[in-house]
Amino acid sequence: MKIDPDSTVDLSAQIAKAIRDAIIAGDLIVDQRLPSEAELADHFDVSRPTVREALKRLAAQSLIRTQRGASGGAFVNRLRFEDAYAQQVTTSTLLLSMNAVSFDVACEARYALERACAPLSAQRRTPDQLATMRAEIHRQGQPGLTDEAFCASDVTFHRALVDGAGNKVLSYQLAGAVEAMQPLMNMITFTARSREAIVALHTDIADAVEAQDAPKIDATLVELEAYTRELAHSVVTARAQKAAEKEHKTA
Amino acid sequence: MKIDPDSTVDLSAQIAKAIRDAIIAGDLIVDQRLPSEAELADHFDVSRPTVREALKRLAAQSLIRTQRGASGGAFVNRLRFEDAYAQQVTTSTLLLSMNAVSFDVACEARYALERACAPLSAQRRTPDQLATMRAEIHRQGQPGLTDEAFCASDVTFHRALVDGAGNKVLSYQLAGAVEAMQPLMNMITFTARSREAIVALHTDIADAVEAQDAPKIDATLVELEAYTRELAHSVVTARAQKAAEKEHKTA
DNA sequence: GCCAGATTAAATGTCAGACATTAAAATGTA
DNA sequence: TACATTTTAATGTCTGACATTTAATCTGGC
Numbered sequence: 001m002k003i004d005p006d007s008t009v010d011l012s013a014q015i016a017k018a019i020r021d022a023i024i025a026g027d028l029i030v031d032q033r034l035p036s037e038a039e040l041a042d043h044f045d046v047s048r049p050t051v052r053e054a055l056k057r058l059a060a061q062s063l064i065r066t067q068r069g070a071s072g073g074a075f076v077n078r079l080r081f082e083d084a085y086a087q088q089v090t091t092s093t094l095l096l097s098m099n100a101v102s103f104d105v106a107c108e109a110r111y112a113l114e115r116a117c118a119p120l121s122a123q124r125r126t127p128d129q130l131a132t133m134r135a136e137i138h139r140q141g142q143p144g145l146t147d148e149a150f151c152a153s154d155v156t157f158h159r160a161l162v163d164g165a166g167n168k169v170l171s172y173q174l175a176g177a178v179e180a181m182q183p184l185m186n187m188i189t190f191t192a193r194s195r196e197a198i199v200a201l202h203t204d205i206a207d208a209v210e211a212q213d214a215p216k217i218d219a220t221l222v223e224l225e226a227y228t229r230e231l232a233h234s235v236v237t238a239r240a241q242k243a244a245e246k247e248h249k250t251a
Numbered sequence: 252m253k254i255d256p257d258s259t260v261d262l263s264a265q266i267a268k269a270i271r272d273a274i275i276a277g278d279l280i281v282d283q284r285l286p287s288e289a290e291l292a293d294h295f296d297v298s299r300p301t302v303r304e305a306l307k308r309l310a311a312q313s314l315i316r317t318q319r320g321a322s323g324g325a326f327v328n329r330l331r332f333e334d335a336y337a338q339q340v341t342t343s344t345l346l347l348s349m350n351a352v353s354f355d356v357a358c359e360a361r362y363a364l365e366r367a368c369a370p371l372s373a374q375r376r377t378p379d380q381l382a383t384m385r386a387e388i389h390r391q392g393q394p395g396l397t398d399e400a401f402c403a404s405d406v407t408f409h410r411a412l413v414d415g416a417g418n419k420v421l422s423y424q425l426a427g428a429v430e431a432m433q434p435l436m437n438m439i440t441f442t443a444r445s446r447e448a449i450v451a452l453h454t455d456i457a458d459a460v461e462a463q464d465a466p467k468i469d470a471t472l473v474e475l476e477a478y479t480r481e482l483a484h485s486v487v488t489a490r491a492q493k494a495a496e497k498e499h500k501t502a
Numbered sequence: 503g504c505c506a507g508a509t510t511a512a513a514t515g516t517c518a519g520a521c522a523t524t525a526a527a528a529t530g531t532a
Numbered sequence: 533t534a535c536a537t538t539t540t541a542a543t544g545t546c547t548g549a550c551a552t553t554t555a556a557t558c559t560g561g562c
Contacts, residue, residue, distance in 0.1 A: 010544070012307060024341065030349055036513060047546045049300050052514090056263060056304045057311035061338075063345070069554025070512045079345045087312075087342065090275065094314070094330045098281055101420060108371070109420035116367030120359070169352060169360035173424060261515070287542060298517045303543090320525030321541045 003044055011046050012053035018044075019054065023063055023076055034064065034074040062087065081172050088172070092180030103184055103232045110181050111225040113174050114158065115218050121164030122214040132160040133206045140199050143192075150195065151185050157202060164209065185228075188235050197227060254295055262297050263304035269295075270305065274314055274327055285315065285325040313338065332423050339423070343431030354483045357432050362476040364425050365409065366469050372415030373465040383411040384457045391450050394443075401446065402436050408453060415460065439486050448478060 001022055003014040022028045035043065040051045055074055058064045062083040064074045077083075096106055121129075136157040140150060155178055162174040190198070201224045208216035252273055254265040273279045286294065291302045306325055309315045313334040315325045328334075347357055372380075387408040391401060406429055413425040441449070452475045459467035 012544090013310075016311070020341075024344065026348070038513085049303075049547095050545065052300075053304055053307045053544095056307050059264075060267070060308035060311040061341070066514065067554085068514045068552070070510090071555055072513050072553080074514090079342065079349050081346065081350070084342050084346050088339065090271075090312070091330070091335050091338065093275065095332065095335050095423070096420075097277070098330050099332070099419075105418055106420055109418050109424065112367040112371065112416075112418075112421060113364065113424065116363040120363065165363075167356055167360050167363075168350075169347075169357055169428070170363060172346070173360065173364065173428060177420070177424060263515090289542085300518095301516065304515095317543065318525085319523070319543045321539090322526055323524080323542045325543090 001043070005045070010053075011044070011050050012057065015040070015044055015046070015051060015054035016057040019058060020061075020063060028076050030076050030078045032076050034076070036073055081168055085172055085176060088176035089179045092176050093183060096180055097183060103236075104229060106181050106184060107225060107229055107232070110177050111221055113177050114162065115221050117162055117165035117167070117170050117174060118217040118221065119214040120167060120170070121161055121209055122212045122217060124166040125164035125209050125212075126166075129160045129164045130206065130210055133157055133202070133209065136160070137199055137202045137206060140195065140202065147188070147190055148186060150190050151182055154185070154198075155179055155182055161205065161209065184232075188231055190231075194227075194231055198224070201227065252294070256296070261304075262295070262301050263308065266291070266295055266297070266302060266305035267308040270309060271312075271314060279327050281327050281329045283327050285327070287324055332419055336423055336427060339427035340430045343427050344434060347431055348434060354435055354487075355480060357435060358476060358480055358483070361428050361432050362472055364428050365413065366472050368413050368416035368418070368421050368425060369468040369472065370465040371418060371421070372412055372460055373463045373468060375417040376415035376460050376463075377417075380411045380415045381457065381461055384408055384453070384460065387411070388450055388453045388457060391446065391453065398439070398441055399437060401441050402433055405436070405449075406430060406433055412456065412460065435483075439482055441482075445478075445482055449475070452478065 001018040003011065003018060005011065007014060019028070019034070028034070034040065034055075037048050037051050037055070040054075041048045044051065055064065055066065058074075059066065062077055062079055065077045066072070066074045095101065136153045139145070139153045140157075145153075158178050159171075159175050162178065163171050165171070201220055204220045205217055205224075208214075208220060252269040254262060254269055256262065258265065270279070270285070279285070285291065285306075288299050288302050288306070291305075292299045295302065306315065306317065309325075310317065313328055313330055316328045317323070317325045346352065387404045390396070390404045391408075396404075409429050410422075410426050413429065414422050416422070452471055455471045456468055456475070459465075459471060
């Protein structure tokens with residue numbers, strides 16, 4: 001593990017990269033203790049604060065964890081699905097909000113991914129997951145539910161569908177995509193009528209999952225996607241109209 | 252933005268979280284300059300090194316970038332797809348290697364995701380993407396290609412297929428999944444016969460993409476998945492057998 | 503001999519102040 | 533005005549110290 005002190009790149013970034021590469025290459029294995037900060041500083045011929053900045057970078061990626069006290073130190077972290085998942089949601093959310101990813105593109109991606117796990121869910125869904133879907137459908141039908149709560153319930157419903165595939169890797173990828181879209185979904189106002197329509201589609205999906213009817217799940221997801229996009233467009237149109245009116249008044 | 256100095260959590264972690272939350276909430280917008288390190292230290296009532304550790308954490312997540320010199324400082328970063336993509340590959344790769352995710356599970360996830368974009372690719376693939384697929388198929392047929400080069404070409408081929416969907420979000424999600432599987436794929440030895448079979452399947456896929464025949468793409472991907480798993484199993488079986496023989500000799 | 507409590511030691515967490523380096527902005531000059 | 537120089541404000545790095553945490557060790561009493 002070596003760094004180039006003459007590079008224009010931050011020393012702490014270089015050190016972080018060196019250690020990260022060692023972890024990825026398997027030279028440092030899970031739960032192995034890294035040398036102490038003082039030893040690392042010695043090894044790389046830098047000061048302790050610089051080493052610490054490097055370690056914090058790695059900690060931010062959940063690659064290491066640190067323990068204080070005697071026999072403490074930095075340890076290679078076993079990356080857990082939950083950690084990776086939380087990071088992915090953050091990243092995806094920011095990507096969508098910062099890159100002017102249109103609602104249509106995000107929506108298309110989300111439903112494409114979701115449909116990918118439909119056949120597997122049809123095969124493997126557990127009674128537990130089915131129960132979750134039914135419970136969320138029931139919640140979505142209750143009057144007085146805020147738009148935000150409705151969205152949250154929607155996420156839970158779709159996550160249950162995705163988890164039904166019984167594949168951790170898929171759940172990790174898809175749940176991130178679904179959740180990242182929530183801020184966009186939260187912009188939509190769900191009228192009583194649109195909620196009713198969505199609940200009906202959700203019910204169809206749950207029924208199809210229970211009946212292990214993969215093509216039906218797929219078809220209903222297509223319908224749901226179309227309806228979601230329609231709703232989003234009406235919101236956008238309404239806003240544009242409002243803005244135009246305001247503009248007209250000012251002028 | 253406030254922190255709790257009495258918490259057992261690292262101050263730098265708290266500060267990082269406070270700033271990250273502000274970014275996610277939109278209180279800090281893209282390209283906006285954060286206060287200088289000295290000002291932040293003052294605001295949070297901590298020392299500069301502590302602030303710096305917090306900023307390095309955020310930099311590791313590509314949430315901010317820093318510039319030296321007068322009118323330099325830390326700026327909220329516009330998260331680019333490439334950055335997010337690189338991070339996702341790292342994370343996914345480690346997840347697979349550290350969590351004893353079986354080849355089957357990873358493979359199933361990958362092909363499920365890939366099939367999700369097949370219909371879109373059939374519709375939208377550009378001549379450019381088709382050309383890439385053909386070129387990679389040709390390369391895969393050349394004798395003397397190392398297993399690693401074969402795998403790399405395989406990744407490029409599948410990426411072209413995924414990119415054909417013309418959806419950045421999908422590309423981001425899928426390319427990460429495909430690439431993360433490469434270390435697992437690299438364990439497979441591709442015999443001349445198995446390469447031939449894979450090239451044939453790839454050709455079928457390229458033909459179907461060109462003909463915009465979505466169901467055919469789907470079906471071929473299913474075949475390819477089955478074949479890949481078969482290959483992987485034979486490798487695992489061969490290894491187990493070898494290990495058993497060795498064990499037998501020792502005993 | 504063994505256990506509970508006190509002590510020690512080794513590590514990370516934090517601070518203060520200094521200097522080095524960078525790069526934009528301000529200034530001076532032809 | 534155009535160009536070279538100086539200033540300045542920021543990050544990058546270093547040194548050394550102290551605070552805090554925690555496991556291991558030592559110690560005294562039973």
